[in-house]
Structures are given as C-alpha cells and as structure tokens.
Amino acid sequence: GAVVSQHPSRVICKSGTSVKIECRSLDFQATTMFWYRQFPKQSLMLMATSNEGSKATYEQGVEKDKFLINHASLTLSTLTVTSAHPEDSSFYICSAGDSFQEKLFFGSGTQLSVL
Amino acid sequence: QKEVEQDPGPLSVPEGAIVSLNCTYSNSAFQYFMWYRQYSRKGPELLMYTYSSGNKEDGRFTAQVDKSSKYISLFIRDSQPSDSATYLCAMRDDYTGANSKLTFGKGITLSVRP
Numbered sequence: 032g033a034v035v036s037q038h039p040s041r042v043i044c045k046s047g048t049s050v051k052i053e054c055r056s057l058d059f060q061a062t063t064m065f066w067y068r069q070f071p072k073q074s075l076m077l078m079a080t081s082n083e084g085s086k087a088t089y090e091q092g093v094e095k096d097k098f099l100i101n102h103a104s105l106t107l108s109t110l111t112v113t114s115a116h117p118e119d120s121s122f123y124i125c126s127a128g129d130s131f132q133e134k135l136f137f138g139s140g141t142q143l144s145v146l
Numbered sequence: 147q148k149e150v151e152q153d154p155g156p157l158s159v160p161e162g163a164i165v166s167l168n169c170t171y172s173n174s175a176f177q178y179f180m181w182y183r184q185y186s187r188k189g190p191e192l193l194m195y196t197y198s199s200g201n202k203e204d205g206r207f208t209a210q211v212d213k214s215s216k217y218i219s220l221f222i223r224d225s226q227p228s229d230s231a232t233y234l235c236a237m238r239d240d241y242t243g244a245n246s247k248l249t250f251g252k253g254i255t256l257s258v259r260p
Contacts, residue, residue: 037189065247072255073252074234074250074251074252074253075190075234075250080247122187124190126189133195134180134195135180135192135248136192137182137189137191137192139188140188140189142187
C-alpha cells in the first residue's frame, strides 16, 4: 500500500509553546489529507480536511486558530498546535488518499504531551 | 443512534480460534467499507477494502458486507497472538476519489492468547 510518513512520533512540550506535526505522502500525490485526534480507548475523531493550495475545512467544534493547518504541496501537510495546553495532549494522526487506489492510508501518529 | 455501531469488546480468544468482528450502520448511502487494524500508539493499517455487498478474502481475513441488513463483518481464521490489536470498521458514501471522509466505528480490542 501507499506510504504516509508522520513526524515526530512523540513530542513533549511546555504549556504555551507551539508544536508542528508533519504529514508526508511518500509515493503518491495527495490533494487532500485528513487530521484526526484520538484519545485513549476511543475511536478517531476527524479534526479537519486539508486541501492543497487552499484553506482547510474544520469540523464543528475544532478551533481554527488553535490548530493551524497548512497544505502547501501535494505531498506535505502540517498541523501546528498553537499555545498548547495540557488538554491538547492527545494522539494526532494524519491520513492521505491515494486516488488511484481509491484508498485512505494513515501515518504512524504523533503522541503529544503538554506539561 | 450513531451512524456506525461496533461491538464494544474487549474480546479475548485462544490462539487458533476463528474471530468474528461486526459493525452495523444506519446510512444506506454508504458504499465503500473498510477494516483497519491499529496497534497501540500506531496509526491504523488498512486490512480490507470492499465495495457494495459481497465477500472478499485475503489470506486469513474475510470481509463480508450485507447492504440489505446494513451489516459488515470481518472474520479472522487461525488467529495468532500477533493479531492482538484494535480493529476499526470504516465506511464512506459516494466515491469522490479517496478524498471523501470516512465514518469510523469505535473500535474493538482483540486479544489472542497463546
């Protein structure tokens, strides 16, 4: 299957700092990428849809100014958690669609811990 | 009623058992059905992908879709300890490339005892 690389896999930061997470499609071009959040023993919660060259579409209840998404190229989308607080601690996962294969593939996830 | 319901689990079986995982859904527009496997603190891995009703087999895994009953299943034969993970069903409606949103079940945690 197609490969989606997510980095970093784990980050620990102080409250008030900003954290950037990268998501790359390694062997295909992805005009659309998705960002999810997952709490322990819970399913994936879609946060936003990232569209190459345009603004992201956020799900209801997700703060746009808190979770900044940039999709500047066909292979890279970034999620920046601004002014992180302990309640932002979670597992963040990106996914990208390979239109040729009609399937959605996921990155390995980023565990964010805000102290 | 949630759009996708999945048996909550957890589920524990002995090695070699046949495992049946199920999801029901309410949106009759769903046409594409997937099963993902997720190991702890990892991203989901696509296991099975099916369109509309029918069966699909891949090694020890069989995916079954019954659109008339709005019911999908994943069967795992000869289960192995390495199959211990969380299994998520997912589905979407109209095909607009892989760029359409998925609706996920809550996931069920499977443990296969040696």
